[in-house]
Amino acid sequence: MSEKYNLVVGQSGGPTTVINASLYGVIVEAAEKQDSIEKVYGMINGIEGFINDNYMDINKEMSYDDIELLRSTPSSYLGSCRYKLSEDMNDATYRLIFEKFEKLNIRYFIYIGGNDSMDTVSKLTRYADMTNSPVRIIGVPKTIDNDLMLTDHSPGFGSAAKYVATTVRDIVMDASVYDTKSVTIIELMGRHAGWITASSVLARKYEGDNPYLIYLPEVAFDIDRFIKDVSKCLETKNNVVVCVSEGIKDSEGKFICEYAGCTGVDTFGHKMLTGCGKYLENIVKERLEVKVRSVELNVNQRCKAVLASKTDVDEAVLAGTYGVDALLEQKTGCMVAFERIPGKEYEIRCKLVDCSEVCNREKVVSREWINEDGNDIGKEFIDYAKPLIIGENEGIIKDGLPMYVYRKDNNAKGM
């Protein structure tokens, strides 16, 4: 029998509805492989917490029921961080991390996250190579934005798409009760990639239904053309629902919300956006003198577990289990990716892709999937996205409310 080592798993970046489902997959698969894996540690608040000695022994601290609940609990059970490792491989942090790995007998590290987390996987792998460390590192994708390269789609997107499609359908119903002219502007997440916003096309109950207009960041946004589009719709329709990405920008690359003067910068230097919906609401009110409302779906897009897609949950679990298997095959520096198996029925298989080719790049919606006028989404996207929202997250509600697992200490002082 070969020697047994420990595995550590961490979650990083913005939470999603299914990032804990991937954690579930890791824990369950590691338990299956107990001939090779001794303990499963969880990094509390990602690599940043681990650096500060913040971790847990998962099988010791979580009950069987807790682990089962991970499948349907949104947000990051282990906590998250937004921590960028130095470009300089001589930075002391690298040595510190690998010393901790060694001290804890850790040979396997799975990092569940998005673009920036794959950057962490890539850098740590480079350091491991440089130092001939036996530690193997695999990334498991997670992002509602669906902007990760080299994978058909990412866990987290299907549930976000389903939430958006359902909610836009609901809002369209709500917006259609009066027989007066009205415009409703729904602002959706997506800084640079319009995947989430494009999903609003699935809300249509029939061809030609609302949302009549959909604008993604992939196409330069022109306010005058937008007003023209809305006016034209109002000629034949009473209630016009428009979906816009938070990240729509003009032909010079200036975010529309910046016109309203409302941005900040997050720890990665990404511009934090809010308010293009509100800004457009005011413009429409002013120029068209019609009843306007703007609605921002906000964080609900990434945490509404009762509206998760079962397909997404199952695939998130699969990505976690596949990641464990890859580690045991001594793969490293890779991200688990999905590819569609050609055929009539939707089916995917996992593969590994090089993390360094994933990180710091963004996959956007193909221009051909957007109509020529840049205000609607084509059939290719619908065919692509439809299978991803199928299936319900059933049985998670008790006494009218969803049941979640949480760390008892996850809101303690100074944790």
Added chain:
Amino acid sequence: MSEKYNLVVGQSGGPTTVINASLYGVIVEAAEKQDSIEKVYGMINGIEGFINDNYMDINKEMSYDDIELLRSTPSSYLGSCRYKLSEDMNDATYRLIFEKFEKLNIRYFIYIGGNDSMDTVSKLTRYADMTNSPVRIIGVPKTIDNDLMLTDHSPGFGSAAKYVATTVRDIVMDASVYDTKSVTIIELMGRHAGWITASSVLARKYEGDNPYLIYLPEVAFDIDRFIKDVSKCLETKNNVVVCVSEGIKDSEGKFICEYAGCTGVDTFGHKMLTGCGKYLENIVKERLEVKVRSVELNVNQRCKAVLASKTDVDEAVLAGTYGVDALLEQKTGCMVAFERIPGKEYEIRCKLVDCSEVCNREKVVSREWINEDGNDIGKEFIDYAKPLIIGENEGIIKDGLPMYVYRKDNNAKGM
């Protein structure tokens, strides 16, 4: 066999998740009583549409499947209006309406709506009395705000409460992933009554959980005290979630959102509010220098059918059927109301109350149900609200999306 008459049903005011369930109750019960009721007409866009000859023959224009879908379709199938009848009983509109009733052989009118709709029922009943008209009129309550007098609660509230409790629970999960201090402000509906905002207390997974602070319009809001409350929470907690009603006001009755200069007036002269969450976000950012986000749940609170409470749906149907029965007993000028049957298990029965005592008044949350500091909700409210959110609206999703019934013409030009 007695002579048969026709019934007309209308929907009015803001849409809710279950106003169509009441319509379903009316249609099904009228079909049961076909010995007395010939046709069921639907007013398109409420009394205003009816005045303009806009109505439909429901059983002729809707299929059996359409009618079944009403149970789980949010918004107002028949369309809505915000139309205020004149205080002057000599106004020609009254005569016009009753002439139409007579022409269509209508003896029974059910109006599903809130406060303002009960005002319409009350006025039309007064006119019928004055003119010895045989037309009988009953109101069926509908409001997410739960502010109708003389009833234990109103259809629409349970589903709104469930949506709010679930969503606040989700947002709390989402807000708790980083180990840095943060404040999340959730702005909830409720102009003058805090019922919806109070429901956020149900989001707590355990005693002492987020949302730590809850502010209703029933208690004068003081910004300095609010900042003190938040700071105190931040001393022992990382992530503080606060729920506020859109309608919180200071001790002089000025809406907090008015400080941000962002109000308008709707057709009933009600102040249209938006933005106290955003306003408080900026204040917290400025004074406490901590990460802050504000989230406005917006219209989702009244249209999220997949999160409807089955208790609420069933009671909405019951109110509709009870209304039809009351009409056939020649009752008029009344609203269907609920009262709890005393006992351990939650159970209600219907009764009739005088519409004129309901309209133009508002039931607010009792001061005793709010803690002394005015920043939390007591056990009495929890006991009151808990049964109202029980049960799921199952089986309404197909291919990942909820199925709704809609009028094909409900977004046509000039309708």
